[in-house]
Amino acid sequence: GAGVSQTPSNKVTEKGKYVELRCDPISGHTALYWYRQSLGQGPEFLIYFQGTGAADDSGLPNDRFFAVRPEGSVSTLKIQRTERGDSAMYLCASSSSAGAEQYFGPGTRLTVT
Protein backbone atom coordinates (compact mmCIF):
# COMPACT_ATOMS: atom_id res chain seq x y z
CA GLY A 1 0.00 0.00 0.00
CA ALA A 2 0.93 3.65 -0.19
CA GLY A 3 3.30 4.94 2.40
CA VAL A 4 3.43 8.34 4.05
CA SER A 5 3.62 11.13 1.52
CA GLN A 6 4.69 14.73 1.97
CA THR A 7 4.29 17.72 -0.27
CA PRO A 8 6.06 19.68 -1.51
CA SER A 9 9.34 17.79 -1.61
CA ASN A 10 11.21 21.09 -1.71
CA LYS A 11 10.15 24.56 -0.71
CA VAL A 12 12.17 27.74 -1.11
CA THR A 13 10.74 30.84 0.47
CA GLU A 14 11.88 34.30 1.45
CA LYS A 15 12.44 35.37 5.01
CA GLY A 16 9.21 36.63 6.54
CA LYS A 17 6.89 34.59 4.32
CA TYR A 18 4.30 32.04 5.42
CA VAL A 19 4.60 28.36 4.42
CA GLU A 20 2.48 25.25 4.71
CA LEU A 21 3.84 21.73 4.60
CA ARG A 22 1.48 18.82 4.04
CA CYS A 23 1.59 15.23 5.28
CA ASP A 24 -0.61 12.35 4.11
CA PRO A 25 -0.28 9.47 6.57
CA ILE A 26 -0.86 5.81 5.91
CA SER A 27 -4.59 5.18 5.74
CA GLY A 28 -5.99 4.17 9.11
CA HIS A 29 -3.03 5.40 11.14
CA THR A 30 -4.34 7.38 14.07
CA ALA A 31 -0.99 8.69 15.31
CA LEU A 32 0.90 11.31 13.33
CA TYR A 33 4.22 12.96 14.16
CA TRP A 34 6.17 15.91 12.81
CA TYR A 35 9.95 16.13 13.16
CA ARG A 36 12.55 18.66 12.05
CA GLN A 37 15.99 17.57 10.97
CA SER A 38 18.80 20.06 10.66
CA LEU A 39 22.00 19.25 8.79
CA GLY A 40 24.16 16.79 10.67
CA GLN A 41 21.54 16.11 13.31
CA GLY A 42 18.96 13.47 13.99
CA PRO A 43 15.23 14.17 13.67
CA GLU A 44 13.90 16.38 16.45
CA PHE A 45 10.34 15.93 17.65
CA LEU A 46 7.93 18.80 17.01
CA ILE A 47 4.36 17.62 17.57
CA TYR A 48 2.28 14.46 17.94
CA PHE A 49 -1.37 14.01 16.96
CA GLN A 50 -3.63 11.27 18.16
CA GLY A 51 -6.64 11.52 15.89
CA THR A 52 -7.56 15.15 15.37
CA GLY A 53 -6.04 16.52 18.53
CA ALA A 54 -2.47 17.52 19.27
CA ALA A 55 -1.55 15.23 22.14
CA ASP A 56 1.90 16.76 22.57
CA ASP A 57 3.14 19.97 20.97
CA SER A 58 6.05 20.49 23.33
CA GLY A 59 8.59 20.33 20.51
CA LEU A 60 7.28 23.31 18.56
CA PRO A 61 10.08 25.88 18.88
CA ASN A 62 7.88 28.99 19.18
CA ASP A 63 4.46 30.36 18.35
CA ARG A 64 5.35 30.87 14.69
CA PHE A 65 4.89 27.13 14.28
CA PHE A 66 1.45 25.55 14.25
CA ALA A 67 0.04 22.26 13.00
CA VAL A 68 -3.45 20.95 12.36
CA ARG A 69 -5.10 17.66 11.54
CA PRO A 70 -8.77 18.58 11.23
CA GLU A 71 -10.18 15.25 10.05
CA GLY A 72 -7.73 12.93 11.71
CA SER A 73 -5.90 12.12 8.49
CA VAL A 74 -3.96 14.75 6.54
CA SER A 75 -1.89 17.16 8.60
CA THR A 76 -0.48 20.57 7.76
CA LEU A 77 2.48 22.17 9.46
CA LYS A 78 2.29 25.95 9.22
CA ILE A 79 5.17 28.34 9.76
CA GLN A 80 4.58 32.07 9.96
CA ARG A 81 7.15 34.82 9.41
CA THR A 82 9.80 32.32 8.37
CA GLU A 83 13.39 32.86 9.45
CA ARG A 84 16.60 31.54 7.94
CA GLY A 85 17.02 29.32 10.99
CA ASP A 86 13.83 27.47 10.00
CA SER A 87 15.68 25.96 7.03
CA ALA A 88 15.70 22.20 7.56
CA MET A 89 14.19 18.93 6.46
CA TYR A 90 10.70 18.48 7.90
CA LEU A 91 9.70 14.86 8.37
CA CYS A 92 6.29 13.39 9.00
CA ALA A 93 5.63 9.91 10.38
CA SER A 94 2.52 7.92 11.16
CA SER A 95 1.78 4.83 13.19
CA SER A 96 -1.25 2.65 13.88
CA SER A 97 -1.17 3.74 17.52
CA ALA A 98 1.14 5.51 19.94
CA GLY A 99 4.17 3.32 20.54
CA ALA A 100 3.73 1.29 17.37
CA GLU A 101 6.29 1.40 14.59
CA GLN A 102 6.48 4.82 12.97
CA TYR A 103 6.59 5.00 9.19
CA PHE A 104 8.33 8.05 7.81
CA GLY A 105 7.62 10.14 4.77
CA PRO A 106 10.32 11.37 2.38
CA GLY A 107 10.37 14.81 3.97
CA THR A 108 10.02 18.39 2.79
CA ARG A 109 13.23 20.34 2.49
CA LEU A 110 12.53 23.93 3.46
CA THR A 111 14.99 26.66 2.53
CA VAL A 112 14.45 30.18 3.77
CA THR A 113 16.50 32.77 1.87
Add this chain to the structure above:
Amino acid sequence: AQRVTQPEKLLSVFKGAPVELKCNYSYSGSPELFWYVQYSRQRLQLLLRHISRESIKGFTADLNKGETSFHLKKPFAQEEDSAMYYCALWYSSASKIIFGSGTRLSIRP
Protein backbone atom coordinates in the same frame (compact mmCIF):
# COMPACT_ATOMS: atom_id res chain seq x y z
CA ALA B 1 16.83 14.59 30.91
CA GLN B 2 16.21 12.07 28.18
CA ARG B 3 19.05 11.91 25.71
CA VAL B 4 20.57 9.65 23.09
CA THR B 5 24.25 9.95 22.27
CA GLN B 6 26.01 8.55 19.23
CA PRO B 7 29.67 9.48 19.64
CA GLU B 8 30.79 8.67 16.10
CA LYS B 9 29.75 10.88 13.20
CA LEU B 10 31.42 8.57 10.71
CA LEU B 11 32.52 4.96 10.85
CA SER B 12 34.42 3.46 7.95
CA VAL B 13 35.22 -0.27 7.81
CA PHE B 14 36.25 -2.76 5.17
CA LYS B 15 33.81 -5.22 3.68
CA GLY B 16 33.79 -8.39 5.75
CA ALA B 17 35.02 -6.65 8.90
CA PRO B 18 32.92 -6.46 12.08
CA VAL B 19 30.86 -3.36 12.70
CA GLU B 20 29.84 -1.75 15.97
CA LEU B 21 27.88 1.48 16.06
CA LYS B 22 27.81 2.95 19.54
CA CYS B 23 24.76 4.35 21.28
CA ASN B 24 24.32 5.51 24.87
CA TYR B 25 21.14 6.80 26.38
CA SER B 26 19.90 8.70 29.40
CA TYR B 27 16.40 7.85 30.62
CA SER B 28 14.95 7.57 34.10
CA GLY B 29 12.30 4.98 33.26
CA SER B 30 12.36 1.60 31.56
CA PRO B 31 13.81 2.33 28.13
CA GLU B 32 12.55 1.16 24.79
CA LEU B 33 15.24 1.58 22.16
CA PHE B 34 15.42 1.40 18.41
CA TRP B 35 17.81 1.64 15.54
CA TYR B 36 16.65 3.46 12.41
CA VAL B 37 18.48 3.40 9.09
CA GLN B 38 18.43 5.73 6.10
CA TYR B 39 19.93 4.43 2.87
CA SER B 40 20.94 6.87 0.16
CA ARG B 41 17.90 8.55 -1.40
CA GLN B 42 15.49 6.54 0.74
CA ARG B 43 13.33 7.46 3.67
CA LEU B 44 14.10 6.76 7.29
CA GLN B 45 13.02 3.26 8.31
CA LEU B 46 13.06 1.10 11.39
CA LEU B 47 15.89 -1.41 11.47
CA LEU B 48 15.24 -3.08 14.80
CA ARG B 49 13.81 -2.54 18.27
CA HIS B 50 15.23 -4.07 21.39
CA ILE B 51 12.00 -5.62 22.65
CA SER B 52 11.68 -7.80 19.57
CA ARG B 53 15.19 -9.19 19.99
CA GLU B 54 15.35 -9.87 16.27
CA SER B 55 18.33 -9.94 13.97
CA ILE B 56 17.63 -7.82 10.91
CA LYS B 57 19.98 -7.93 7.91
CA GLY B 58 22.51 -9.57 10.20
CA PHE B 59 22.42 -6.69 12.70
CA THR B 60 21.80 -7.18 16.40
CA ALA B 61 21.66 -4.80 19.34
CA ASP B 62 21.64 -5.66 23.02
CA LEU B 63 20.30 -3.36 25.67
CA ASN B 64 22.79 -2.99 28.52
CA LYS B 65 21.02 -1.17 31.32
CA GLY B 66 24.11 -1.10 33.50
CA GLU B 67 26.10 0.77 30.87
CA THR B 68 23.01 2.51 29.46
CA SER B 69 24.06 1.38 25.99
CA PHE B 70 22.40 -0.09 22.94
CA HIS B 71 25.23 -0.67 20.48
CA LEU B 72 24.45 -2.00 17.00
CA LYS B 73 26.62 -4.85 15.79
CA LYS B 74 27.18 -6.94 12.71
CA PRO B 75 29.91 -9.58 12.44
CA PHE B 76 30.65 -9.17 8.71
CA ALA B 77 29.93 -5.85 7.01
CA GLN B 78 28.54 -5.76 3.48
CA GLU B 79 28.73 -2.89 1.01
CA GLU B 80 24.95 -2.49 1.07
CA ASP B 81 25.16 -1.66 4.77
CA SER B 82 26.51 1.78 3.90
CA ALA B 83 23.91 4.20 5.25
CA MET B 84 23.08 6.65 8.01
CA TYR B 85 22.15 4.98 11.29
CA TYR B 86 20.18 6.60 14.10
CA CYS B 87 19.74 5.27 17.59
CA ALA B 88 16.44 6.31 19.16
CA LEU B 89 14.64 6.17 22.49
CA TRP B 90 10.88 5.88 22.92
CA TYR B 91 9.89 8.40 25.59
CA SER B 92 6.70 6.64 26.62
CA SER B 93 5.29 9.24 28.99
CA ALA B 94 5.27 11.77 26.16
CA SER B 95 4.64 9.35 23.28
CA LYS B 96 7.58 10.56 21.25
CA ILE B 97 10.91 9.36 19.93
CA ILE B 98 14.19 10.99 20.81
CA PHE B 99 16.86 10.46 18.17
CA GLY B 100 20.62 10.54 18.38
CA SER B 101 22.59 12.63 15.93
CA GLY B 102 23.40 9.66 13.73
CA THR B 103 26.44 7.75 12.51
CA ARG B 104 27.31 7.45 8.86
CA LEU B 105 28.55 3.94 8.15
CA SER B 106 30.74 3.58 5.09
CA ILE B 107 31.78 0.11 3.94
CA ARG B 108 34.92 0.03 1.83
CA PRO B 109 35.26 -2.69 -0.80
